[in-house]
Amino acid sequence: MAFEDIKAEIxxxxxxxxxxxxxxxxxxxxxxxxxxxxxxxxxxxxxxxxRLEKQLDKTFTPRKKKR
Known part of the structure; x- marks a missing residue:
């Protein structure tokens, strides 16, 4: 798939x-x-x-609880 197509889908x-x-x-x-x-x-x-990927990590990655 072409790069521009993937960027458009994103x-x-x-x-x-x-x-x-x-x-x-x-x-x-x-x-x-x-x-x-x-x-x-x-x-x-x-x-x-x-930057989008990093923001996704912050938003959707569950935080680990401290023990």
Whole structure:
């Protein structure tokens, strides 16, 4: 899949996440799949997508509880 096509799909998923917060976890999974596709194809992630991935990590990664 072409780089620009994947970026366009990511933009659509991100917009959907903003419009339907109740579907955020499903959309987050789909966003990560698109980012992983870019990585698997050896394409470098642009800075904006790197920031997006970090934000996804902060938002959706459960925090570990201290013991």
């Amino acid at each position: 933009a659509l998923l991100f917009e959907a996440m903003n419009n339907k917060p109740e579907d955020a976890h499903q959309l987050e999974t789909m966003l990560r799949e698109k980012l992983n596709t870019l990585k698997a194809e050896g394409m470098p992630l642009p800075d904006d997508l790197v």
